[in-house]
Amino acid sequence: MSDNSKMQIDSEENGEIDEGLYSRQLYVLGAEAMKKMTHSNVLLVGLKGLGVEIAKNVTLAGVKSLTLFDPAPTKIEDLSSQFFLTESDIGISRALATAPRLAELNQYVKISVFEGTLDEDALTQYQCVILTETSIETQVQFNEITHKHNIAFIAADVRGLFGTVFNDFGSGFTILDANGNDPARGIVSDIDEEGNVSILDDTRHDLEDGDYVTFTEIEGLSGLNNATPRKVKVLGPYAFNIGSVKGLGTYVKGGLFQQVKVPFTIDMQPLIAQLEKPEFLFSDFAKLERPPQLHIGFQALQGFANKHDGQLPKPMDDEDANEVVHIARTLAAQLPGVLDGAELDEKLIKELAYEARGDLPPMVATLGGIVAQEALKATSGKFTPIKQFLYFDSLESLPESYPRTKENTAPIGSRYDNQIAVLGKDFHNKIRNLKEFLVGSGAIGCEMIKNWALMGLGSGPEGKITITDNDSIEKSNLNRQFLFRPHDVGKYKSEIAAKAVVQMNPDMAGHIEARQDKVGPETENIFDDDFWNGLDAVTNALDNVEARQYVDRRCVFYRKSLLESGTLGTKGNTQVVYPGLTESYSASQDPPEKSIPLCTLRSFPNRIEHTIAWAKNVFQDYFVLPAENVNLYLSQPDFVESTLKNSGDQKGILESLQAYLVTEKPLTFDECIAWARLEFEKKFHNDIAQLLYNFPRDAVTSSGSLFWSGPKRPPTPLTFDPENPTHLNFVIAGANLHAFNYGLKGSTDPAVFKRVLENVIVPEFSPKSNVQIQVNDNEPVENDQGAIDDTSLKSLAESLPTPSTLAGYRLAPVEFEKDDDTNHHIDFITATSNLRAMNYAIEPADRLKTKLIAGRIIPAIATTTGLVTGLVNLELYKVADAKTKLESYKNGFVNLSLPFFGFSEPIASQKLKYNDKVVDKIWDRFELTGDITLRELLDLFKEKEGLEISMLSHGVSLLYASFFPPKKLADKYALPLTKLIETVTKKPVAEHAKTLIFEICADDLNDEDVEVPYISLKLR
Incomplete structure (x- = not known):
């Protein structure tokens, strides 16, 4: 391919991986896969909606180059799903118009437009070729070349609410890592002659049949240490077999196992063979019969197009649809192995024909995420590819309340024609007039509002989108939050996102309100009753559970639907919350994260996660808490007195104040170097020497077993070098x-440190006999300073310099920031963790892994984000249609690495029963109006509901209980409920509060305790 055959778009090329940009993706793909991608050239044919979605995701991921081919001129209807095209591009080549805007996404990816002939010489320049909007005949032609040269080939298309993907990665395609999970590892407790391995029963081994493991630190079977990986057969959650170990000795003790990811190869067939005998990956297990039908249907569409100058059937046109069905019947007879004896589903084929010209943004986002991930698999060898066909549909998203006809699906010459072709003008107008609230504008938020702009959601006369996010843009966001550019770093996400989509679709101007307010109890005066009551629906794009739960509670209270989603690397989930129908987001929760026992953290680590958590604590103890305590001491006169009364570590706090204000207060940077050197000695030599003094390497427990065994690894003091x-x-x-x-x-000048370190005097250390070290969490906490009485504490407090002598003096506490590579935060935690790992002979972690764990970073990639957002918006169509059947909605879970797609009906909301009345536990409530008295409330429930209220509470405050003393009750009966709240809580009811919530316990007519909804009292 000559230089004259394509137009180059300026972009920077760099041999190194930019961790600041790719950090979240690196945690998903790893450095090896990323490096392979940065040497890969990808060709993409077709730049309508699906093509640009794939291009966007691949560019953000960071391949070496992406070449675009689509000489077709832009049409108005292309704007239905092609977010990089504008009305001013009409008549211009889609590829030429798209390329410069695509290049803005990633300076490290070379974007070019191919303008020659895509012959065999041209195709062999690429490692992956992706076709969209091409005929099956063209796909076969291209695939013949790519299969011959073992070039990865992907073909994909979207037809209304139907989509298809085909992969052919050739023969002997190598998969380096099938699922991307961290290698399993654990501590061995026994190995017998047959190779049955038992592990400590506090942690599952998480291995599967066929996995491979290696061993280290085994005593008695030393031949297993660092030997060739052994294949695993799982015997149970705490045992597995590795084959006979006879002749290698007898197991004595110890040992660690670690899973080894062994590369393997797969073979794929070319398209021409798969058309006749397809292999399917199922996208929905409730539709197992559908892929063979759609396999015939998509070929029938191509047959129709071949007869009509490349034109697909017209929307809702029975004559065209019947012709497609006729072609499908012929194909089914010619390819009997596809349907395998099943009847052709003519109704389904007809619906496919009705929608064939449709191009819906949510479908484009869904398929675009899937296909882009397949391209990354092809160029990196990371994760398992689709083998070989995938068909996906979301027919449940078709409107039921807005009938579709040939007339109301016909084009009207607008940017929304390809959406109208599927959903009809009436339902399209419904979408345009929705009032939607988007909470969060990060990765999912950007994709969400992009989809809405393309759909025209909220752009009608009565429509509106409110988007709020109090976060600002960082460099690491640019890798997956595609509405932001480098010049936007530091600006508010919501503002930039809103401006970007108005440029994408000018119809959105005046219909988006961008806010920077956090949604929570503190902003209920902003997001008040009028705000919530004015919404049609709510969508979350949040990254923490607490905020999600709060929004969920608001949606339940105001009876608003909520669309919830999240991603974790290649995994994604979606959830629909619909009033009166489904459970709420808060109704079910993930199990709590397993915590590290304190004794393990302090003295007995055996995994790098333990040392990283310990290092994070050291960071806090050195650079955060002491400075904060010094500032409190200098600003609050009663700080010492309060500390002596309330703190559990009075001596530690007072000694810290003395050290940071007097004995160890540095006046020069040289003294800071000396301080760090001495702290090295304390943490990594002295403390370890003390531990070994208390528990020598040959120490035994009361039962006679070795103390240093199992999860307890004997440490070694470090000598500073x-x-x-x-x-x-x-x-x-x-x-x-x-x-x-x-x-x-x-x-950071090495010469400065070398000079100072040569002159630091390190005191001799001798272990102490009175130091207690906690062996397990049931024992008292260690006390390495000995007992100290109140008099000594008071004396220590009095030795501190008085705040008046330090007027205006303050320390600067360090605020942990994981993404600033110049602030030494992650550098310190990495070094501290790895030194601790050296003490205990634990495999150290690099800076990237340490940053992931210490920063509690959620790995993220653009492909999963795009896919999940597409699935959410397919559910949004259903919400807009107000579907009332539970089976109409789908919660989703996907894992693109496997790949796996799972969908299920949402869980129905729980029903309650009292006095022969049935109510919804989540969505129903007792609604009252006016500030009635407590007595009036009790009488009302007894007379109207047949319920005897035994307890009444508001928030965390118990306002009334039937067991209260009579005199106390007499004083409360006559109080209005607002006054009762103020009397009990000693706080006034908020001025902006228009509705109050009360929880009640009650007995029914049979004097039985029953569960009932809460009370909603409207004040005004």
Whole structure:
């Protein structure tokens, strides 16, 4: 391919992976896969909606180059789903118009437009070729070349609410990692001669049949250590077999196992063979019969187009649809193995024909996420590809309340024609006049509002979108939050997102309100009754459970539907919350995250996660808490007195104040270096020497077994070596952070550190006999300083300099920030964690992994985000249609790495029964109006509902209970409920509160305790 055959778009090319940009993606794909991608060239044919969605995701992911081919001129209807095209591009080649805008997404990806002939010489320049909007005959022709040269080939298309993907990655395609999960690992407790391996029963091994493992630190079977990986047969959650180990010795003790990801190959067939005998990956297990039908149907559509100059059937045109059905019948007879004896579903084929010209943004987003991930698999070898056909549909999203006809699905010459072709003008107008609330404008939020702009959601006379996010844009966001550009860093996400989609679709101007208010109890005066009551629906794009639960509670209270979603690397989930029909988001929760026992953290780590958590605590203890306590001491006169009364660590706090204000207060950066060197000695030599003094390597327990066994790994004190990078990094990062606390100028000049370190005097250390070390969490917490009485504490407090002598003096607490590579935060935690790992002979972690764990980062990639957002908006169509059948909605779970697609009906909301009345536990409530008295409330429920209220509460305050003393009750009966709240809580009812919520316990007519809904009292 000559230089003259394509137009180059300027973009920067860099051999190194930009961790600042790709950090969240690196956690998903890994450095090896990323490097392979950065050397891969991809060709994409077809730049309508699906093509640009794929292009966007592939560009954000960071391949070496993406070449576009689509010489067709832009048409108005292309704007239905092609977000990089505008009305001014009409008549211009779709590829030429798209390329410069696509290039803005990632400076490291070379974007070009191919303008020559895509012959065999041209195709062999690429590692992956993707076709959209091409005939099956063209796909077969291209695939013949790619299969011959073992070039990955993908063909995909969207037809209304139907989509198709085909993969052919050739023969012997190597998969480096099938699922991307972290390798399983654990501690061995026994291995017998038959190779049956038992592990400690506190953690499952998480292995599967066919996995491979290696071993280290085994005593007695030393031949297994670091040997060739052994294949696993799972025997149970805490045992597996590795084959006979006879002749290798007898197991004595110890040992660690680690899973090894062994590459494997798969073979795929070319399209021409798969058309006749297809292999399907099922996208919905409730529709197992559908892929063979659609396999025939998509070929029938092509047959129709071949007869009509490339034109697909007209929307809702029975004559065209019947012709497609006729072609499908012929194909089914010619390919009997496809349907395998099943009857052709003519109704389904007819619906496919009705929708064939449709191009819906949610379908484009869904298929675009899937296809782009397949392209990344092809170029990296990471994860398992689709083998070989996938068909997907969302027929449940068709409107039921808005009939479709040939007349109301006909084009009207607008940007929405391809949506109208499927849904009809009436339902399209319904979408345009929705009033929607989007909470969050990060990765999912950007994709969500992009879809809405293309759909025209909220753009009608009565429509409106409110978007809120109090976060600002960071560099790491640019890799997956595609509405943002480098020049937007530091600006508010909601503002930039709103401006970007108005440029995408000018109809949205005046219909989007961007706010920077966090949605929570503190903003209920902003997001008040009028706001919530004015909404049609709510969509979450949040990244934390607490905020999601709050929005969920608001939606339940105001009876608004909620669309919920989330991603974790290649995994994604969606949930529909619909009033009176489904359970709420808060009705079910994930199990709590397993915590690390304190004794493990303090003295007995055995995994790198333990040392990272410990290092994070050290960071807090060195650079955050002491500075905060110093500032409190200097600003609050009663701080010491309060500490002596209330703190569980009075001595520690007072000694910290003395150290940071007097004995260890640095005046120069040299003193900060010396401080860091001495802290190295304390943490990694002295504390370990003390631990081994208390528990020597040959120590035994009361039962006679070795103390240092099982999960307890015997440590080794470290001797400081300035030539060791990890040792030196601890001192460099620690000294700079200590200097930050005191406002001193730091340095990273090795010469400065070498000079100071040569002159640091390290005191001799001798272990103490009175130090107690906690062995398990049931024992008292360690006390390595000995007992101290009240008199000594008071004396220690009195030795502190008085705040008046330090007027205006303050320390600067460090605010942990994981994404700033210049602030030494992650550097310090990485060095500290790895030094601790060296103490305990644990495999250290690189900076990237440490950052992931210490920063509690959620791995994220654009492909999953796009797919999940597409699925959410397919449900939004149903919400807009106000479907009332539970089976109409679908909750989804996907894992693109496997790949796996699972859908299920939402769980129905729970019903309650009292006095022969049935109510909805979540969505129903007792609605009252006016500030009635407590007595009036009790009488009302007894007379109207047959319920005797035994307890009444508001928030966390118990307002009334039948067991209260009579005199106390007498004082409350006459109080209006607002006054009762103020009397009990000692706080006034908020002025903006228009409705109050009360929880009640009640007995029914049979004097039985029954569960009932809450009370909603409208004040005004």
